Amino acid sequence: MISDLLQHIVEAGAVEQNVSKQEAAETVRSPAHTTIITHFELARTLERANRRFATFLQAEMTRQGVQEIGPAHAMLLLTIGDDELSVGQLMDRGPYGGTNLSYYLKQLGECGYIERIPLARDRRTVRIRLTEKARELCADLTEVAAKYHRLVAGDPENIRKMEVAFETLDRLERAWATAAIFGSPGER
Structure with missing residues (x-):
């Protein structure tokens, strides 16, 4: 059907x-x-790729002696990067639900990976930024990922294929987000 x-x-x-x-x-x-x-096969492939990438991140973090946080935490650190963001901005940038995000941020703070900076005008609101420890981990993970990227991309044709894959996935993500809000095209 x-x-x-x-x-x-x-x-x-x-x-x-x-x-x-x-x-x-x-x-x-x-x-x-x-x-x-179908979209279902694509979604299953994305889920498998996401799990494989999480396994890859966990292995790299273990090699570096990082055991107090997991791959989801590392992805959150990479999402923050060099920016100083609010919790709302983090939710917009990644696939984080409010409860999970709060829990991850609490753990990252306890392990010394993030700093919470209260805003002067409203002390209840905080901005999140990486500590030096987190920036070093992100740099190490980015360096390893770059090596694998060079291995997979290899030549201009493969780089173009990766660009097309990204553009397609981005279009799918936007279409699914729109459908979640407004319903399927036949329902509008």
Whole structure:
């Protein structure tokens, strides 16, 4: 049913773009496969890639002797980077829920990775910034990730493929966010 729906969407888009149904069907099929890649398969692949990346981060952090925080904490530190952000800004930049984010920030503060700076005009509001310990960890992780990036990217063609993958994932993320707020296209 989902495959039929996706096929219908592709065919409808083809009509709008004056492309034949056969050409439209071929655009959603991988040349090596006869199955249609759906949003569900993409989401599952993203989840697996995210878990693999978390495993990679954990292994690198263990090699560096960092055991008091996990990969989710490291990603939060990398999200903060050189900025000084409010909790609301952090929530906008990453996939953090309020409760999880507060818990992660509490742990990072206790372990000496972040500083909380109260605003002068409203002491209840704080800005978050990295400590030197966190900046060193982020630099180390960024250096290791750069080595793997060079290994995977390798040449201009692979770099372009990564750019296309990023652009596609970014478009999907925006489409899913819009659908979550406004409903699917047929419901508007």
